[in-house]
Amino acid sequence: MSIAMPAPRAELVSGLDAPLTVLRADGSREASGLLDPHLADMDETALTDLFIDMSIVRRVDQEAFALTRQGKLALWPPLLGQEAAQVGSARALRDTDFVFGSYREHALAILRGTGFGGFLGVWEGHAFSGWDPHAHHVATPQIIIGAQTLHATGYAMATRMDGADDVAVAYFGDGATSEGDVNEAMVFASAFRVPVIFFCQNNHYAISEPVRVQSGTPLALRPTGFGIPALRVDGNDVLAVHAATRIAIERARSGGGPTFIEAVTYRMGPHTTTDDPTRYRRDDEVAAWREKDPIVRLERHLDRIGARTDRIREEAQVRCDATARELRDAVMTAEAPDPVTMFDHVYTEPTARLERQRAEHLAFAASIEGDA
Amino acid sequence: MSIAMPAPRAELVSGLDAPLTVLRADGSREASGLLDPHLADMDETALTDLFIDMSIVRRVDQEAFALTRQGKLALWPPLLGQEAAQVGSARALRDTDFVFGSYREHALAILRGTGFGGFLGVWEGHAFSGWDPHAHHVATPQIIIGAQTLHATGYAMATRMDGADDVAVAYFGDGATSEGDVNEAMVFASAFRVPVIFFCQNNHYAISEPVRVQSGTPLALRPTGFGIPALRVDGNDVLAVHAATRIAIERARSGGGPTFIEAVTYRMGPHTTTDDPTRYRRDDEVAAWREKDPIVRLERHLDRIGARTDRIREEAQVRCDATARELRDAVMTAEAPDPVTMFDHVYTEPTARLERQRAEHLAFAASIEGDA
Amino acid sequence: MTTSELALGAAIGRALGDALESDEKVVLMGEDIGRLGGVFRVTDGLQARFGKNRVIDSPLAESAIVGTAVGMAYRGYRPVVEIQFDGFVYPAFDQIVAQVARLHYRTQGRVRMPITVRVPYGGDIGSVEHHSESPESYFAHTPGLRVVTASSPQEAYSTMRAAIASDDPVMFFEPKSRYWAKGDVDTDLTRDLDTAAVLTTGRDVTVATYGPVVKTALEAAIAASDEGIELEVIDLRAISPLDVDTVAASVERTGRLVVAHEAPAEASVASELIASVVERSFPALRAAPERVTGYDTPYPPSALEGAYLPSLDRILDAVDRTLGRRSSRTGLEYAGGAR
Amino acid sequence: MTTSELALGAAIGRALGDALESDEKVVLMGEDIGRLGGVFRVTDGLQARFGKNRVIDSPLAESAIVGTAVGMAYRGYRPVVEIQFDGFVYPAFDQIVAQVARLHYRTQGRVRMPITVRVPYGGDIGSVEHHSESPESYFAHTPGLRVVTASSPQEAYSTMRAAIASDDPVMFFEPKSRYWAKGDVDTDLTRDLDTAAVLTTGRDVTVATYGPVVKTALEAAIAASDEGIELEVIDLRAISPLDVDTVAASVERTGRLVVAHEAPAEASVASELIASVVERSFPALRAAPERVTGYDTPYPPSALEGAYLPSLDRILDAVDRTLGRRSSRTGLEYAGGAR
Numbered sequence A, B: 001m002s003i004a005m006p007a008p009r010a011e012l013v014s015g016l017d018a019p020l021t022v023l024r025a026d027g028s029r030e031a032s033g034l035l036d037p038h039l040a041d042m043d044e045t046a047l048t049d050l051f052i053d054m055s056i057v058r059r060v061d062q063e064a065f066a067l068t069r070q071g072k073l074a075l076w077p078p079l080l081g082q083e084a085a086q087v088g089s090a091r092a093l094r095d096t097d098f099v100f101g102s103y104r105e106h107a108l109a110i111l112r113g114t115g116f117g118g119f120l121g122v123w124e125g126h127a128f129s130g131w132d133p134h135a136h137h138v139a140t141p142q143i144i145i146g147a148q149t150l151h152a153t154g155y156a157m158a159t160r161m162d163g164a165d166d167v168a169v170a171y172f173g174d175g176a177t178s179e180g181d182v183n184e185a186m187v188f189a190s191a192f193r194v195p196v197i198f199f200c201q202n203n204h205y206a207i208s209e210p211v212r213v214q215s216g217t218p219l220a221l222r223p224t225g226f227g228i229p230a231l232r233v234d235g236n237d238v239l240a241v242h243a244a245t246r247i248a249i250e251r252a253r254s255g256g257g258p259t260f261i262e263a264v265t266y267r268m269g270p271h272t273t274t275d276d277p278t279r280y281r282r283d284d285e286v287a288a289w290r291e292k293d294p295i296v297r298l299e300r301h302l303d304r305i306g307a308r309t310d311r312i313r314e315e316a317q318v319r320c321d322a323t324a325r326e327l328r329d330a331v332m333t334a335e336a337p338d339p340v341t342m343f344d345h346v347y348t349e350p351t352a353r354l355e356r357q358r359a360e361h362l363a364f365a366a367s368i369e370g371d372a
Numbered sequence C, D: 001m002t003t004s005e006l007a008l009g010a011a012i013g014r015a016l017g018d019a020l021e022s023d024e025k026v027v028l029m030g031e032d033i034g035r036l037g038g039v040f041r042v043t044d045g046l047q048a049r050f051g052k053n054r055v056i057d058s059p060l061a062e063s064a065i066v067g068t069a070v071g072m073a074y075r076g077y078r079p080v081v082e083i084q085f086d087g088f089v090y091p092a093f094d095q096i097v098a099q100v101a102r103l104h105y106r107t108q109g110r111v112r113m114p115i116t117v118r119v120p121y122g123g124d125i126g127s128v129e130h131h132s133e134s135p136e137s138y139f140a141h142t143p144g145l146r147v148v149t150a151s152s153p154q155e156a157y158s159t160m161r162a163a164i165a166s167d168d169p170v171m172f173f174e175p176k177s178r179y180w181a182k183g184d185v186d187t188d189l190t191r192d193l194d195t196a197a198v199l200t201t202g203r204d205v206t207v208a209t210y211g212p213v214v215k216t217a218l219e220a221a222i223a224a225s226d227e228g229i230e231l232e233v234i235d236l237r238a239i240s241p242l243d244v245d246t247v248a249a250s251v252e253r254t255g256r257l258v259v260a261h262e263a264p265a266e267a268s269v270a271s272e273l274i275a276s277v278v279e280r281s282f283p284a285l286r287a288a289p290e291r292v293t294g295y296d297t298p299y300p301p302s303a304l305e306g307a308y309l310p311s312l313d314r315i316l317d318a319v320d321r322t323l324g325r326r327s328s329r330t331g332l333e334y335a336g337g338a339r
């Protein structure tokens, strides 16, 4: 045929041929003309912080996973393997940048200090939301795939109306890119040139579906069709992610409009604790990605630059253990809410209809208790 | 900022800098390495046919417009100015290729001989659908913007299941490109590599909104983000449209997958007969586009190649007049359906509930008549 | 004095303008609402007055219109978004029922969604498919939304102001066939989003309706009075939650109820009102409550809409049934009717 | 002999497999239905058996799943599409209510939409938000759709075969809390999509319900019989159009009606059934019909779902009310109840 299929173009998107990387799997540094300038201040202390952050995030994930197996949590969607993507991006934001995640971005809640009580309540079935979004600038978890990308875009429209330079960040997965909402979000973001970052964690699976079911071309190509530039980065390289997010943040803050980041990573665990990934993927694929572990990689790098990794590991361990204790305390002391609270907050003021239903419920509950 | 905005790339999409053209406004031919090979058989007879087709389509449009003003039709969305886009593409298809239009693609119905009775019944308020889609391989008109792009994509998936080489064509407007459905259609078309053509008539307006409200970049860039190649053509150049559609058809039929065509044209009339375009666009803009009239352009070209344009015009006139008579007859003899038909076809078999409502309606109607 | 004569559509425009004027967090967004002033000219002149940042022509995508409004509400705005016609609200359904309606609940009251979704609705305007629908029952079935409409310019003005001022999300269904109906509007009059209004008192039959059908019901009341029958016409105003108290109180007096709306009958607002009144006031009922609604078909082509819509005669026919008088159904095998 | 013991989910899988086997125009599409066999394993093994062209793992986009099914139906296919969970049906709402439901009507019967939309629905599985909803009332309000569910493996098998064979579009709500309930399935037994089934006959109170609540209602019948009260339990099976005849005939005998479902009450299937029965059988009613439904709140967090869902005790409580016996509401200011 006389017209060519789209060819990846460096002008449209960076990292299409190979995801942008600065840390190799062995911990050595790779030069990147694009990313390096944004990493100049990343000294040993900064790297140590990222290492500890990732370690804590992983530990929380492991603890929650274990609590699910023990029946303390009803469900858990693990982030194992995605620590660099989440921590690297989250740490490039300032506190007043508002993040809109899905259900797997636990790192956002952890790093922004939302506390475990509420945060884990969602997975205990006690609540739908774990924290005050306004207090932490983190939206409540979103389960409807892609819906939050529109919220982030609208939020970013609003920051512009305010004349503020806050940025909104939408986190979503590879599967989400197929939803109409995500594409409409790019239409609006591009049309209004709003300060939003579309942060796609391509962890290679939407439940059982490999990313090729969603797209035959790299996901980072998608936004270019909307006039939105994209950065495709090694999602297991915390520095690459960090630098890419800084670039996008700078663009957004200075009126440059939206940026799309595809962080190429891998979901090491099951989709959730009820999933059985052996039904749809091979062990050797998982093993290959284990080699690319984001935390090990940064640790090797710290080693290479002569940092005292034994001490850093030790400190991380202490912090992780403390966090784990805090987490388990929160879960162990959590109590299921009184059923009558199900009538709260449907509206900002009680309505006659719900007051009646609440009264019915209470009378019924009392009558049952009376019988017993 | 350190990453560039997407730059139009010839490899991704043809015609981005300037829409592909083969007929200049003055009727002279422009060479096109891409399109010319697909026009080799377009001799004087073929060109004459296109001229007559476009003339008839325009005449039908004018007649319907006039009938609306006379109160015979309730509404009419005129296609004036878009004759080349519609005729040029429709004439590149074979009869068994299935077309899914919106509400403005009257040419599809006219050229496929659906007849005026039913076709105009939609605009008289007598029916929602004017013909048997299966008989003509033309879907019923679609008012929900963009919905039909998914239907075309699904139809094309089905032709592949059949092992057939029929192609589905989705027609839609510039405004439609913002809808989630249109983008999801591209996701599916690309993922399953189906024989569908996305034919976008960019007539520069979605009611009052100029196309820049939808997109800051050319619409033909959009599909490239989905891995779908695009052709951007001068939509007022019937030959360019024809050739582009032939290219897309060949790709589709031979298993090459979807193609997106942006036909850059202009809606010369109001959005519908109830619209007042003077509220949102300037006369000089309209005047400039009048210079690019698709029918005049082909006529000039026929002149240039030494065709007997006086005779052609004459023949066109005769055909147009006959068509106009047929059309007016159809409208004048049309009768509003009996209200009781509103209960028909809700389901393929009558249901008890609707039988009861039908009986109620009839009893009520009879009682009213009894009173009167 | 703040009273002037306005058409219902213009009264809504006035309410929008006054809201934009009095609260800088109010923004309008929708298709064609800016330069064009909306396909019904309801927002005419507002973009010129308040600028493109507060009266926003959006791309053609309903889910995004509502979804970005959610984001704006997250940042303290009070977006008023327009869905151009009733039939185009469905692409936004997910954002409305799963996001707008639930974020306050989901966040235990921490995030408010003071969003108003304007939906011109209803038939009788001779239009094409998808332009004459009454989808309000879908939203009435959705916890977390307030669903309201208006039957006069005054109601439209005051209810729109209340909707925009509400911290709850409000679906505002604008009766488009009544856009051109004129009436006095006092911009100082306030309204709540909870209560129905008894428009005519009458001892025989309660007729509860809303939006465009209120006018028909009032005409029916006049026609009925010629035969010595008194109708108590109630303008529900709030479609959800319904003001069942007011209707039940009326039925306690009349013992008879007719509910009318343009939407189809099945699992509708009329079904709900009847079920609620039966629950509340069963002993008072002297006849089976009656529904006068659109039939359970898609809204038909406009040439047929006259027969589809609740008409004065259909309402009177239902009134007759509740009174055990001869009606069109006499002879049909119905077991209902008066006892 | 074609009878075997199957769980309800497996019975649906068997129906899908048998339909794929017997009609080459049947295709399945949805998220994760292929290699994984669906998140509930309902389609387990079908892709291996029928290939990737007939059991299609689709991209993650519900509107496209339904919208492309429309295109396939245009070309003579009978697509069976899966929406992974109840709460994810809303992005497909426009394609379902404005396309699937209407194309037959729109084209005056020329284009058929023999599409089955499978929706695992309902609560009581301890899951997270959006995974426990009962959105069937939205579709019951939509003319042109058939809405069905099933309460046992046999019903599930036979109704699914009927749904796929129907030339009308069918929303098939699969009671996911019952997926693991076992029962005998005779693959030769056929079912229609129109009729309710009387499961227990009883003279005192008619209890009409469907899907997951049928089991609870049957348990209530047993509990009631201990107190000498006879319940006539009706499995509605068809949610829309409802088989009002069967329910009304029962109410003509019992004079009392309780309607139960998990969905919220307002403008729901329960509202509809009560309004319809009141219209049909008002003189026979000896007490106000009662609803036992989800409350008019979003489906709550799972720790609270026990109190939200219609339970055996809530059904018995409603039965008591219709009988004028002491109930939890005795003392509350309700005017309903027996007369």
Ligand SMILES: Cc1ncc(C[n+]2csc(CCOP(=O)(O)OP(=O)(O)O)c2C)c(N)n1
Pocket (backbone or CB within 6 Å): A104, A143, A144, A145, A172, A173, A174, A175, A176, A177, A203, A205, A206, A207, A267, A271, D031, D060, D062, D084, D088, D091
């Ligand atoms: C609208 C919608 N459809 C379907 C689902 C069910 N579902 C939950 S997660 C998921 C896969 C999401 O994949 P991806 O976007 O890649 O995110 P990941 O889980 O890999 O982080 C699906 C299909 C949902 N939550 N929402």
Ligand SMILES: Cc1ncc(C[n+]2csc(CCOP(=O)(O)OP(=O)(O)O)c2C)c(N)n1
Pocket (backbone or CB within 6 Å): B104, B143, B144, B145, B172, B173, B174, B175, B176, B177, B203, B205, B206, B207, B267, B271, C031, C060, C062, C084, C088, C091
């Ligand atoms: C889902 C939906 N939203 C809104 C509308 C109202 N509407 C009808 S035509 C139109 C503009 C369409 O513009 P475009 O896609 O460019 O097609 P054109 O009319 O120019 O042919 C709009 C907004 C609609 N029909 N459907």
Ligand SMILES: [Mg+2]
Pocket (backbone or CB within 6 Å): A173, A174, A175, A201, A202, A203, A204, A205, A206, A207
């Ligand atoms: Mg993923």
Ligand SMILES: [Mg+2]
Pocket (backbone or CB within 6 Å): B173, B174, B175, B201, B202, B203, B204, B205, B206, B207
């Ligand atoms: Mg246009």
